[in-house]
Structure formats: C-alpha cells, structure tokens
Amino acid sequence: MAYKILQKQELIPGQTSLLVIDAPQIASKAKPGNFVILRIDEKGERVPLTIADKDPEAGTITIVFLVVGKSSAQLNALQQGDEILDVCGPLGKPTHIEKHDTVICVGGGTGIAAMHHIAKGHHEAGNHVVAIIGARSKDLLLFECELDGFCPEVLVATDDGSVGHKGFVTDLLQKRLEEDKSVGEVVAIGPVPMMEAVARVTKPFGVKTTVSLNSIMVDGIGMCGACRCTVGGETKxxxxxxxxxxxxxxDFNELKARLWQFRDQEQESMEHYKK
Ligand code: FES
Incomplete structure (x- = not known):
C-alpha cells in the first residue's frame, strides 16, 4: 500500500518542507513523541521523521523535514498527489505527559515542528505551555502561528534579532527559569548542540529536562543497533x-560523533544524485 501526499508546502523554499500524508491507521494511533520511518521507493533509504501533527478524523499525519542529503532531496522532489512507498509507524515511545503547572517546550530549526505535537499533548493535559522557539533569522522560523493557536506564550529568539530576542533560546529559558518557579518540566527538540545547551541551563534549577534524540536509524524497531546511544551510562x-x-x-558527545560518522558518504551520495 502506498501513501499519498495530500498536501505539500515548502516552508522554507529548497530547505524545509511539510507533507500531509494520507495514513489513517497511523493517524488513529499516533501520540505526541512518536515518529515514522518512510521509504520513498524500493531502493530508498529508511528515513525517520517525527510526526509533527495528526488528524485522526481526516486520517492524515503531518511531517516536516529539512533537505540535508539525497533522500530528503528526493522526498522534496515529490509533489501533492505523488505517493511514498512505505510509511511505517507510529514508532517510538510516546511522550510521557505529566500534570505540571508550567511546561516549557523549546524548539530549534526543524525541531520546532516536532516539538509542536508534544507541546499540544501537554496543552491537552491541562499544562500551561510556554513555547520558546529559535532560528537563525525570521524567515527560517517555523510553526510560530500553529503554536500561537494553543500556547498562551510563544517566545522567539533569532540569531540576527530579525524577530524576538537577539540571541539564543537558552537566554530566554535561563531568564524564565530564574523568574518562574512553577516550571515542572522543560522539553527540548532541535539540533544536538541546542539540546545539550538546554540541559546545561536547566541543571542548576533541578527541573526535569526531556530531549528527543535524532539518532541515525535503520529498522526503527530495536533490531539493528544503529540508533544506540548512552544514557546514564547505559546503552539505549x-x-x-x-x-x-x-x-x-x-552522552551528547557520543551522539554527535555517531551522527556525523557518515558525513562523507552522505555528501558523496548527494553529489551523485545531483548529476
Ligand atoms: Fe534502533 Fe535499529 S534503528 S535498533
């Protein structure tokens, strides 16, 4: 069974796109934090992507991806009406959502889209959700309107100051944690250095900090070991x-080293694809 693309939107032309995919079974079961692994065609690489949103009534899931290599470039070449060979999911453990007074959800780059589904889950559980989102500049900021739809507060940081605070999401987080003692949890999704910096900021405050790891994955069901990481000294x-x-x-250093280990091959594959 192939999966039809019902809607495609280039959020940042040539760089980040959103797809709404017809996948009723996945949409009916997907929870915040889940991801899918898709394969464009028979020879396609298996690409893990966090579910940014779902609509069980319409039977759709939404994914957002950054064009970083050959497979994402191929995915970005697909248009509304085209089909993806397989979409496997929902995979991974759903977000553990507890009742807190306030939850801060931090998102950077494409991670903002992935964070959106988790922030929604916290909102639906009755938590006061403060979204802190960041990008290099205003044009690269994603999902601000969507988050505005249910988050009582959306704080923005850009590297160049084109909108919101000029600086990093961690500056806003630090300030908020100093001023607000009602924060029960901080969730961070985005580039690894950002998640690492968030954990560094929250540590002295002793606030529960959840990060979502974007490890390299192959099977997505615990068989191949490609996504292994070290958490609390244990392999996970x-x-x-x-x-x-x-x-x-x-162990963020290990995560970074593992993520970059195939960089040369990825570049070679991309150059080959472009020819
Ligand atoms: Fe996790 Fe294979 S992708 S074990």
Missing part, C-alpha cells in the same frame, strides 16, 4: 527506548 536504542530521554543523562 533511541527507536524503542526513546526517542525521548532525560537530558541530564544523555
């Missing part, structure tokens, strides 16, 4: 034990 598989873990316990 991001696909079945996560993807969310305690940010204070993740």
């Amino acid at each position: 598989f991001a696909c079945v034990d996560g993807p969310e873990f305690d940010g204070q316990k993740v």
Whole structure:
C-alpha cells in the first residue's frame, strides 16, 4: 500500500518542507513523541521523521523535514498527489505527559515542528505551555502561528534579532527559569548542540529536562543497533527506548560523533544524485 501526499508546502523554499500524508491507521494511533520511518521507493533509504501533527478524523499525519542529503532531496522532489512507498509507524515511545503547572517546550530549526505535537499533548493535559522557539533569522522560523493557536506564550529568539530576542533560546529559558518557579518540566527538540545547551541551563534549577534524540536509524524497531546511544551510562536504542530521554543523562558527545560518522558518504551520495 502506498501513501499519498495530500498536501505539500515548502516552508522554507529548497530547505524545509511539510507533507500531509494520507495514513489513517497511523493517524488513529499516533501520540505526541512518536515518529515514522518512510521509504520513498524500493531502493530508498529508511528515513525517520517525527510526526509533527495528526488528524485522526481526516486520517492524515503531518511531517516536516529539512533537505540535508539525497533522500530528503528526493522526498522534496515529490509533489501533492505523488505517493511514498512505505510509511511505517507510529514508532517510538510516546511522550510521557505529566500534570505540571508550567511546561516549557523549546524548539530549534526543524525541531520546532516536532516539538509542536508534544507541546499540544501537554496543552491537552491541562499544562500551561510556554513555547520558546529559535532560528537563525525570521524567515527560517517555523510553526510560530500553529503554536500561537494553543500556547498562551510563544517566545522567539533569532540569531540576527530579525524577530524576538537577539540571541539564543537558552537566554530566554535561563531568564524564565530564574523568574518562574512553577516550571515542572522543560522539553527540548532541535539540533544536538541546542539540546545539550538546554540541559546545561536547566541543571542548576533541578527541573526535569526531556530531549528527543535524532539518532541515525535503520529498522526503527530495536533490531539493528544503529540508533544506540548512552544514557546514564547505559546503552539505549533511541527507536524503542526513546526517542525521548532525560537530558541530564544523555552522552551528547557520543551522539554527535555517531551522527556525523557518515558525513562523507552522505555528501558523496548527494553529489551523485545531483548529476
Ligand atoms: Fe535499529 Fe534502533 S534503528 S535498533
């Protein structure tokens, strides 16, 4: 069974796109924090992508992806009406949502879209959700309107100051934690250095910190070991034990080294694809 693309939107032309995919079974079961693994065609790489939103009534899921290599470039070449060979999911453990007075959800880059589904889950549980989102500049900021729809507060940081605070999401987080003692949890999704910096900021405050790891994945069901990471000194598989873990316990240096280990091959594959 192939999966039809019902809607495609280039959020940042040539760089980040959103797809609404017809996947009723996945939409009926997907929970915040879940992801899918898709394969464009028979020879396609298996690409893990967090579910940014779902609409069980319409039978759709929404994914947002950054064009970083050959597979994402191929995915970005698809248009509304085209089909994806397989979409496997929902995978991973759903977000553990507890009742807190306030939850801060931090998102950076494409991670903002993934964070959106989790923030929604916290909102639906009755938590006061403060979204802190960041990008290099205003044009690269995603999902601000969507988050505005249900988050009572959306704080923005851009590197160049084109909108919101000029600086990093961690500056806003630090200030908020100093002023607001009602924060029960901080959730961070985005580039690894951002999640690492968030965990560094929250540590002195002793606030529960959850990060979502974007490890390299192959099967997504705990068999291949490609997504292994070290959390609290123990080996975990991001696909079945996560993807969310305690940010204070993740070995971020190992995660970065593992994420970059195939960079040369990825570049070669992209150059070959462009020819
Ligand atoms: Fe294979 Fe997680 S992707 S074990």
